[in-house]
Amino acid sequence: MVGEPEKQILMVTARTPTNIAVIKYWGKRDETLILPINDSISVTLDPNHLCTTTTVSVSPSFDQDRMWLNGKEISLQGGRFQSCLREIRARAQDVEDKKKGVHIKKEDWQKLHLHIASYNNFPTAAGLASSAAGLACLVFSLAKLMNLKEDNSQLSAIARQGSGSACRSLYGGFVKWVMGKEDNGSDSLAVQLADEKHWDELVIIIAVVSARQKETSSTSGMRDTVETSALIQHRAKEVVPKRVVQMEDAIQNRDFPSFARLACTDSNQFHAVCLDTYPPIFYMNDTSHRIISCVEKWNRAEGTPQVAYTFDAGPNAVMIARNRKTAALLLQRLLYNFPPQSDTDLDSYIIGDKSILKDAGIKDMKDVEALAPPPEVKDNISPTQKSKGDVSYFICTRPGGGPVVLSDETQALLDPLTGLPK
Amino acid sequence: MVGEPEKQILMVTARTPTNIAVIKYWGKRDETLILPINDSISVTLDPNHLCTTTTVSVSPSFDQDRMWLNGKEISLQGGRFQSCLREIRARAQDVEDKKKGVHIKKEDWQKLHLHIASYNNFPTAAGLASSAAGLACLVFSLAKLMNLKEDNSQLSAIARQGSGSACRSLYGGFVKWVMGKEDNGSDSLAVQLADEKHWDELVIIIAVVSARQKETSSTSGMRDTVETSALIQHRAKEVVPKRVVQMEDAIQNRDFPSFARLACTDSNQFHAVCLDTYPPIFYMNDTSHRIISCVEKWNRAEGTPQVAYTFDAGPNAVMIARNRKTAALLLQRLLYNFPPQSDTDLDSYIIGDKSILKDAGIKDMKDVEALAPPPEVKDNISPTQKSKGDVSYFICTRPGGGPVVLSDETQALLDPLTGLPK
Numbered sequence: 001m002v003g004e005p006e007k008q009i010l011m012v013t014a015r016t017p018t019n020i021a022v023i024k025y026w027g028k029r030d031e032t033l034i035l036p037i038n039d040s041i042s043v044t045l046d047p048n049h050l051c052t053t054t055t056v057s058v059s060p061s062f063d064q065d066r067m068w069l070n071g072k073e074i075s076l077q078g079g080r081f082q083s084c085l086r087e088i089r090a091r092a093q094d095v096e097d098k099k100k101g102v103h104i105k106k107e108d109w110q111k112l113h114l115h116i117a118s119y120n121n122f123p124t125a126a127g128l129a130s131s132a133a134g135l136a137c138l139v140f141s142l143a144k145l146m147n148l149k150e151d152n153s154q155l156s157a158i159a160r161q162g163s164g165s166a167c168r169s170l171y172g173g174f175v176k177w178v179m180g181k182e183d184n185g186s187d188s189l190a191v192q193l194a195d196e197k198h199w200d201e202l203v204i205i206i207a208v209v210s211a212r213q214k215e216t217s218s219t220s221g222m223r224d225t226v227e228t229s230a231l232i233q234h235r236a237k238e239v240v241p242k243r244v245v246q247m248e249d250a251i252q253n254r255d256f257p258s259f260a261r262l263a264c265t266d267s268n269q270f271h272a273v274c275l276d277t278y279p280p281i282f283y284m285n286d287t288s289h290r291i292i293s294c295v296e297k298w299n300r301a302e303g304t305p306q307v308a309y310t311f312d313a314g315p316n317a318v319m320i321a322r323n324r325k326t327a328a329l330l331l332q333r334l335l336y337n338f339p340p341q342s343d344t345d346l347d348s349y350i351i352g353d354k355s356i357l358k359d360a361g362i363k364d365m366k367d368v369e370a371l372a373p374p375p376e377v378k379d380n381i382s383p384t385q386k387s388k389g390d391v392s393y394f395i396c397t398r399p400g401g402g403p404v405v406l407s408d409e410t411q412a413l414l415d416p417l418t419g420l421p422k
Numbered sequence: 423m424v425g426e427p428e429k430q431i432l433m434v435t436a437r438t439p440t441n442i443a444v445i446k447y448w449g450k451r452d453e454t455l456i457l458p459i460n461d462s463i464s465v466t467l468d469p470n471h472l473c474t475t476t477t478v479s480v481s482p483s484f485d486q487d488r489m490w491l492n493g494k495e496i497s498l499q500g501g502r503f504q505s506c507l508r509e510i511r512a513r514a515q516d517v518e519d520k521k522k523g524v525h526i527k528k529e530d531w532q533k534l535h536l537h538i539a540s541y542n543n544f545p546t547a548a549g550l551a552s553s554a555a556g557l558a559c560l561v562f563s564l565a566k567l568m569n570l571k572e573d574n575s576q577l578s579a580i581a582r583q584g585s586g587s588a589c590r591s592l593y594g595g596f597v598k599w600v601m602g603k604e605d606n607g608s609d610s611l612a613v614q615l616a617d618e619k620h621w622d623e624l625v626i627i628i629a630v631v632s633a634r635q636k637e638t639s640s641t642s643g644m645r646d647t648v649e650t651s652a653l654i655q656h657r658a659k660e661v662v663p664k665r666v667v668q669m670e671d672a673i674q675n676r677d678f679p680s681f682a683r684l685a686c687t688d689s690n691q692f693h694a695v696c697l698d699t700y701p702p703i704f705y706m707n708d709t710s711h712r713i714i715s716c717v718e719k720w721n722r723a724e725g726t727p728q729v730a731y732t733f734d735a736g737p738n739a740v741m742i743a744r745n746r747k748t749a750a751l752l753l754q755r756l757l758y759n760f761p762p763q764s765d766t767d768l769d770s771y772i773i774g775d776k777s778i779l780k781d782a783g784i785k786d787m788k789d790v791e792a793l794a795p796p797p798e799v800k801d802n803i804s805p806t807q808k809s810k811g812d813v814s815y816f817i818c819t820r821p822g823g824g825p826v827v828l829s830d831e832t833q834a835l836l837d838p839l840t841g842l843p844k
Binding site for chain 1: 653657702704707
C-alpha cells in the first residue's frame with residue numbers, strides 16, 4: 001500500500017434494505033454454512049424507511065479489525081462475522097485509487113485491517129430483520145472496497161453465511177433464496193424474481209407490537225423445530241416447493257389474491273411448526289392474533305383479499321395492501337382497533353411514508369377518535385376493548401430497491417482522516 | 423303400557439363424566455356419522471368434580487319429546503339429538519317394572535314420548551367438554567330406561583353421533599376412541615384401555631382461563647382444518663398412529679415422562695394444525711402460553727416431566743401432575759404466577775378437591791401473597807407482571823370412573839309424578 005499518510009484510508013459507504021419473507025425460511029440442513037431446508041421468497045422493503053448504512057474502511061494504520069453498530073463498538077469475533085470476512089478477503093482483488101494514490105494488491109488484504117461502522121435507521125431490537133440488512137450491507141460494502149468481481153447473487157451466498165435471510169437483501173423487489181443442492185453451499189443463493197418497479201402499487205404497513213415476553217432467537221428456534229417437530233419435514237419437502245412455484249407465478253402476474261393467500265397461509269404454517277416444536281415456540285401474541293382477525297374479517301367482507309399479512313420470529317405484523325387506496329382503508333381500521341396511548345402523538349405513532357395517513361383523511365388525534373367502526377364490524381367496539389398501547393407504532397412503506405453505494409462522502413459513518421466513527 | 427296413572431312415569435337418572443383427550447381428535451371423515459380421521463385417547467375426569475347428571479323419563483301422558491338443560495328448556499330438534507334418539511329407540515327392548523306395574527313392549531318406544539332433564543355440575547360455557555358429558559349421559563340413561571342389550575362400547579358408537587368426543591365418556595379411566603374402518607361407523611367406538619384405579623396417583627388441575635374473544639366452534643373449526651390445512655392429513659395418517667401406540671404403552675406402564683411428552687406434543691400439534699387452517703384458528707391465548715412456559719420451565723429444571731398439559735378448543739389448560747406432591751408444587755407455581763383478583767376469595771378460586779391446596783400449605787390469601795418465586799424462576803416477578811384475573815379459577819380433580827345409574831330417587835331431576843323439572 002503506497003500513498004501519502006493522510007490519504008491512506010480507503011472507504012466505501014453503502015446502504016442495504018431489509019426484507020420480509022412471504023414464503024418463509026425456517027430450518028437449516030447445515031448449521032455452519034447456513035443452508036436451508038427449503039427455498040424462500042421475500043419482498044425487499046424500501047430502504048428510505050428501513051435500511052442499514054455501513055461504512056467500511058481500510059488503512060495500514062489500523063492494527064485490528066473493529067466494528068461499531070449504531071455508534072457502539074461490538075465484537076467481530078462471532079463465527080458469522082468471521083465467515084463473511086474470510087470469504088470476502090479470499091476473493092479480494094487489486095485496488096487502485098489514483099486520486100488518493102493508493103494501490104492495494106490482492107494478497108495484501110489478508111494482512112490489512114478493517115474499520116466498519118453500521119447504522120440501522122430503525123430500532124434494532126424491534127424484530128425487523130436488522131441482522132439481515134446488517135450482514136448484507138457488510139458483505140456488499142466490503143465487496144466494493146475490495147473490488148470483488150462477484151455479482152450480487154454470488155455475494156448473497158457469502159452474506160448467507162452471516163445470516164441466512166441476509167442473502168435476500170442483496171436485491172430489491174421480489175427475491176428468491178434458492179436452497180441449492182451442493183454440500184459446500186455454492187448454489188444456495190438469492191436471485192431476483194422481479195424488481196421493485198414490477199409491482200409498484202403495493203403498500204406495506206408494519207405494526208410494531210409490544211412484546212411482554214422475551215423471544216426465542218430464530219437460530220435456536222429453527223434448530224429446535226428441525227429436531228423436534230413432526231411436521232417440519234413435510235412442510236419443507238411437500239408443501240413449500242409447490243407454494244414457491246405458485247408464489248413466483250403470483251408475483252409474475254401481479255395476482256394479488258393468490259399472493260395474499262400464499263403469504264398468509266405460509267406465515268401461519270411457519271408459526272404452526274413453531275407451535276409443533278418441543279417445547280413449543282410462540283412468536284405471535286394476542287395482539288398479533290387480533291391484527292390477523294381484523295384483516296381476515298375485512299378480506300372476507302370484500303370477497304377478495306385487500307391485504308396480506310406475514311409475521312416473522314416475533315409479534316410484529318407486516319401487512320401488504322394491494323394498493324394505496326386499500327392501504328388508507330387498512331390504516332383507518334388499524335387506528336380504530338389499535339389507537340395510540342393518550343400520551344403518544346400521531347406523528348411518532350405513524351412513521352415512514354406519512355402520506356398514507358393523509359390519504360386516510362387523518363390529520364390529528366381527533367380524527368383517530370372520530371373513526372367510525374368499519375362496515376364489516378357489526379357492533380361498535382367499546383373503548384375498553386380497544387387496545388391502546390398494544391401496538392408501539394406503525395411504519396408505512398413499500399417494496400424497495402437493493403443495495404447501493406453512497407458516493408456522497410458526507411454520508412460516511414467513519415471519519416476519513418481517523419477511520420473512527422464520526 | 424299398563425299400570426296405575428300415578429305410577430305410569432318410568433324414570434332413570436344417571437351421571438356421566440367429562441373427558442380430556444391426551445391424543446387429540448380433530449377432523450372428521452364423515453360429518454353426519456361423526457367419523458374421525460384418527461384414533462384419539464382420553465382421560466376420564468372424576469365426576470365428583472365435573473359431570474353431567476341426566477334424568478330420562480317416559481309416560482303415555484307425555485305428548486312430545488322435551489328436554490331441559492340446567493333448568494331451561496331447549497330444543498331437541500337438532501340433528502345430533504335426533505340421531506341419538508333414533509338409534510336408541512331402534513334398539514329398545516321390552517321393559518317391565520313390576521313394582522310400578524308397568525310393561526312397555528319394544529315396539530311401543532317408537533310412539534312413546536320422553537322427558538329429559540340434564541344438569542352440569544360445572545359452568546356450561548367454560549369450554550369444559552360439557553357436550554361430551556351431556557350426550558354420553560343422554561345415551562347412557564336412555565339405554566338403561568329402554569333396557570338396551572348393548573354394552574358401553576356399543577353405546578359409545580351411538581353417543582359418537584351426538585358429539586364425537588362423547589363416545590369417550592362411556593368409560594372411566596383411560597379410553598381410546600378407535601376411528602374404525604366401516605363406512606356406516608359401526609366400528610368407530612370407544613374401548614377402555616385401563617380403569618381409573620390403574621394409575622391413581624395422577625392429579626389433574628384445570629385452569630379456567632378468561633377469554634376475550636369468542637371462539638370458533640369445534641365443529642366448524644375441524645371442518646375448516648380438514649378443508650384447508652396442508653398439514654392435517656400428514657398428522658392424521660403419519661403422526662397420530664405412532665403416538666397412539668406409544669400412548670397406550672405409556673398408560674399401560676404408568677410411564678409418566680412418555681405420557682407427558684406425548685400429551686404435550688399432541689396438544690401443541692392440534693393447535694398447530696388449527697393455526698395452519700385458513701383463516702387461522704387461535705384457541706390458546708397469551709395466558710395459555712404463559713401457563714405452558716411455566717410448566718415447561720419447571721419440567722426442564724427438574725430434568726424429567728413433573729406435569730403434562732393439554733388444551734382443547736379453548737384457552738383452558740388441563741394439567742396432569744404425576745402425583746399429589748407435584749400437584750401441590752404445581753398449585754404453588756400457578757398461584758404465584760396467576761394470583762386471584764383482590765375481590766376473589768380463595769375458596770371460589772380453587773374448587774374441586776381442595777385438599778391439594780392444603781398440601782401446598784396454603785390456607786388463605788396471605789399465604790398466596792407470601793409465595794416465594796419457584797427456584798427455576800431466576801428473577802422475582804414484579805407484581806405488575808403477575809396476571810391477576812387472567813385465570814378465572816382452578817379446578818383440582820383426578821382421573822375418575824365411568825357412567826353410573828343413580829338409584830337414589832332424590833337425585834332425579836324430574837318430578838316422578840309430573841315428569842317436569844323439580
